[in-house]
Amino acid sequence: MSGPLEETGGMSSLRPVGDEDVRLEVAIRDLLSNRAEGATICPSEAARAVAGAADWRPLMDSARSAARRLVAAGEVEITQGGKVVDPDTTRGPIRIRRR
Numbered sequence: 085m086s087g088p089l090e091e092t093g094g095m096s097s098l099r100p101v102g103d104e105d106v107r108l109e110v111a112i113r114d115l116l117s118n119r120a121e122g123a124t125i126c127p128s129e130a131a132r133a134v135a136g137a138a139d140w141r142p143l144m145d146s147a148r149s150a151a152r153r154l155v156a157a158g159e160v161e162i163t164q165g166g167k168v169v170d171p172d173t174t175r176g177p178i179r180i181r182r183r
Contacts, residue, residue, distance in 0.1 A: 101153070107134045108143065108150035112160065116182050124163060124179035127151055151180045159183060 111130040119125065127147035131140040134147075152171040154160040162171040163179045171178075 104134065104143070105146060105150055105153075108147050109154060112147075112150055112154060112180060116160065116180065122181060124181040126177075126179060148178065151178070154180075 108130050111133040112125065112127075115125045115129050115133065116123075127144060127150075128140060130150065131143035131147040134140075135143050148171075151160060151162055155162055155171045159182070160180050161168045161183055162174065163169060163181060164174055164176065169178070
């Protein structure tokens with residue numbers, strides 16, 4: 085039996101959630117646990133925590149996906165301009181905060 089699946093585009097485009105995805109989720113949780121209540125982080129902070137300062141950019145889509153999974157789990161909210169937004173339709177810069 086494989087692990088959880090993540091939607092990657094179309095209704096039939098599912099891929100297993102891998103170790104890197106789990107590390108990004110853990111990084112998001114850890115970063116938020118070290119911030120004041122209501123504070124936000126950028127997905128790039130999680131990408132940097134997992135990949136290092138030089139190689140984080142390729143992880144940005146995965147970091148945003150990790151944030152969406154945590155929204156679905158009820159752990160975080162995604163904001164844009166200080167307002168909670170739908171993670172599946174939002175484009176552009178986002179922030180992540182604890183629920």
